[in-house]
Amino acid sequence: MTKNRNKSGKKKDQGKDVKSTKPKAARMRKEAMLKAILSLFHSSPKEPFNYKQVSKIIGVENAVQKLQVSDILFDLCADDVITEIDRGRYRLNSLGTVAIGTFMRRSNGKNSFIPEDGGSPVFVAERNSLHAMAGDKVKVQLLAKRRGAEPEAEVLEVLERKEKVYVGKLQVARGFAFLVTEDKTLANDIFIPKEKLNGGKNGDKAIVRIVEWPDEAKNPLGEVVDILGTAGQNNAEMHAILAEFGLPYKYPASVEKAADKIPEVIPPEEIAKREDFRDVLTFTIDPKDAKDFDDALSYRLLENGNIEVGVHIADVTHYVTPGSIIDREAESRATSVYLVDRTIPMLPERLCNQICSLRPDEEKLCFSTILELDKEAEVVHSRICRTVIKSDRRYTYEDAQQVIETGEGENKEAILALDALAKKIRARRFKQGAINFERYEVKFEIDETGKPLSVYFKESKEANKLIEEFMLLANRTVAEFVGKVKKGQAKKTFVYRIHELPDPEKMENFASFIRRFGYRLKTDGTKSEVSKGINSLLDTVQGKPEENLIETVAIRAMQKAKYSTDNVGHYGLAFDFYTHFTSPIRRYPDMMVHRLLERYLVGGRSVIKSKYEDVCEHCSTMEQTAANAERASIKYKQVEFMSDKLGRIYDGVISGVTEWGIYVELNENKCEGLVPIRDLDDDYYEFDEKNYCLIGRRKKRQYRLGDAITIKVAQANLERKQLDFMMV
Secondary structure, eight states, rough: OOOOTTTOOEETTTTTTHHHHHOOOOOOHHHHHHHHHHHHHHSSSTBBHHHHHHHHHHHHOOOHHHHHHHHHHHHHHTTTSHHHTTTTEEEEEEEOEEEEEEEETTTTSSSEEETTTTOOEEEEEGSTTTOOOOTTTEEEEEEEETSSSOOEEEEEEEEEEEEEEEEEEEOOEEEEEEHHHHOTTOSSOOOEEGGGGGTTOOEEEEEEEEEEETTTOOSOOEEEEEEEEETTHHHHHHHHHHHHOOOOOOOOHHHHHHHHHHHOOOOOOHHSEEOOTTTOOOOEEETOOOOOOEEEEEEOTTTTSSSEEEEEEEEEEHHSTTSSHHHHHHHHHOOOOOEEEEOOOOOIIIIIIIIIIIIITTTEEEEEEEEEEOOTEEEEEEEEEEEEOOOOEEHHHHHHHHHHHHHHHHTHHHHHHHHHHHHHHHHHHHHHOOOOOOOOOEEEEEEETTEEEEEEEEEOHHHHHHHHHHHHHHHHHHHHHHHHOTTTTOOOOEEEEBBOOOOOHHHHHHOOOOOOOTTOOOSSOOHHHHHHHHHHHHHHHHHHHTHHHHHHHHHHHHHOOEEEESOOOTTTTTTTSSOOSSSSSBBHHHHHHHHHHHHTTOOOOOOOHHHHHHHHHHHHHHHHHHHHHHHHHHHHHHHHEEEEEEEOOEEEEEEEEETTTTEEEEETTTOEEEEEEEGOSSSOOOEEEETEEETTTTTTOETTTTOEEEEEEEETTTTTTEEEEEEO
């Protein structure tokens, strides 16, 4: 029997078309067809189908549309939505096209979905977002993508709302109000009904919670949680920065009440349990504006000619018991936050500034590392113990520096001996491969209203380095005590401060970047060889215009230090074992370390690792959040400081290059501003990410990271914390 095909691809059998007995179906649009096909595969995830079966089930009978079904199946297979199990037969991909993860909202509309299994972010168009908010846990449908286009997802369901508040300025009209926010995760202002204003007035800085976002509404609906004050007032703006980062700006009264009940007097039976250092020369060295002194040094010359140095740390965990209301608040905060004009403490003030602070002429409880050092500053013997001390004197860094520089002053023998030891310890540390990042800090002189009057740069001198070296040594000693185990012994869970090796690709990029300035850097070899190369580079650039820039880019090439129960060592310090033990007043990991030490010193069993790892992750996250808030407060003060300098001309250096413009850091005061790409109107500029530069399409002019440049101050926007510059 002869068989042939007509042009439409239908079989002819014995000269007649095989016709369907069903009434002719309406023509289906391609979008509806795609949805129907996806729905079919999802409803029967284990069933295989060919294009004929799919066509029949979704009601497609037209020959042309059947070909469309075949095309769609081919595309879905190419995109891994379905898989071809044998020729022409498809089944839903077992990897799944429905995924669960975190939704990230962006004000520029570039929303994304981050799968919880750690896959790459997937774009989510606003129309497919289901009004999910930043941080929400969502279930998404991974959509079939056009070939060559980015993959996309559609939110099917919001599984878990992340509690988030928004900070901005209230615009109050007669019958309603809006919160106008600069939040980078929200493109729309928040609509606030009049009855939800909580007493807020036009121009107030406020914190608002989104209550709902109806499907058809352009703006989310919110309610005012708190009024921070009038926009532009220093207190309101500093509190707004904290609130933006989800950090607390006031202390719960219940926690302060609990702290007020803690007795300040030390019972004699507690003193009897401890090593007594009250008669040993002891002093603190801190910044001049410090109130919480959580470390002190004691000095004693031994009969064998060696020096005993006691590193005494405030015994916070004697007063704060695990699981107490004070402890829960401290764990939640994880760190004190240092904004330009204030400290937001981790512990209530009664503890951090009074009971635990190692103030002169007051008996204080400490956790101490007692180190015996020989003349070469080698540790001959060390021990860790609970102590009682009485500080003889409180030095500022400037006081101690004067003794070091002049060789004169109270307790000069002790200070000069400690300085000499610290210098030897430091030299040995760098010889072993520690990296010498000596960056200055930008500080502001501010008046009583918080207005910045001038900028100055805080540098680290010998007195700072003296304290730094003994704190590093104490931290290392404690980490080695727990982490170094004898053969056959089991490791005990501990909290380490770790710093992983730099990412090789980032180091290569850094090496190619510095070649433009005429510098070379070896990026392969041993850990020690690479770090010595970095140190040599940092020494060479000192005092050069590009010093700050090269240090900044070098730091970006490094990994971030963090807390972990898995010890991989600390690359930047060249230590195999390192922890944080020396600042329990302001860091929660140090409190964890004190408690673990107390347990292990008396032979206690190891603790559950996973529980401590979770707290380590939380502390690392909070540390980064606090650093971001600190930077935002500096940025705000820089913009405020420059706001009366519009039109002035400054020399600077290009400190950042992006697709939207170039950032310029001013030489005189280190304030940073943006020259928007739209203002570079002599050419059409394109961003070259690899070479950190913008290149003009016609004239080929380049603006590179590190280039010297002259600008004029064009605008100071306090709301956005942004300075705009224009080229001169």
